[in-house]
Amino acid sequence: MKVHGGCHCGAIRFEAHADPQKAGVCHCTDCQTLTGSAFSLFLQVPRENFHLTDGEPKIYVKTAESGNRRAQAFCANCGTRLWASAEKDPAVFNLRIGTLRERANLPPRTQIWCRSALPWVNDLGGVPTNMKGM
Numbered sequence: 001m002k003v004h005g006g007c008h009c010g011a012i013r014f015e016a017h018a019d020p021q022k023a024g025v026c027h028c029t030d031c032q033t034l035t036g037s038a039f040s041l042f043l044q045v046p047r048e049n050f051h052l053t054d055g056e057p058k059i060y061v062k063t064a065e066s067g068n069r070r071a072q073a074f075c076a077n078c079g080t081r082l083w084a085s086a087e088k089d090p091a092v093f094n095l096r097i098g099t100l101r102e103r104a105n106l107p108p109r110t111q112i113w114c115r116s117a118l119p120w121v122n123d124l125g126g127v128p129t130n131m132k133g134m
Helices: 029-035
Strands: 002-006 013-017 023-026 040-046 050-054 058-063 069-074 081-086 092-096 110-112
Touching (some): 013 040, 013 092
Antiparallel strands (some): 013 050, 023 040, 040 092
């Protein structure tokens, strides 16, 4: 499946060929902090299938609980998180699903770091919805 992504302000754009079965949810505490949310949604894409078409992201390197150093790509202008990868010579990019135009067609197929999942995250079905916002 071909996917098209970019940041909120449009300064950075990318394309990739991806397997939709590689979409997932990460519940680690770093993803919770970096997203300001309960989890992060990702789509794993091999490096050779990823192409940056516009702009250049800023990179923040964090050390994961595992000790691995992970590069976090984001737009320096609008702050959109774009992808994560190994710090050096990444084999895979974990694209942030929310940045992809095709996000509605990429339901998660796996969940990782579930021991850090917030206890209420799977109980949202009963939360009232308001389609107009707050």
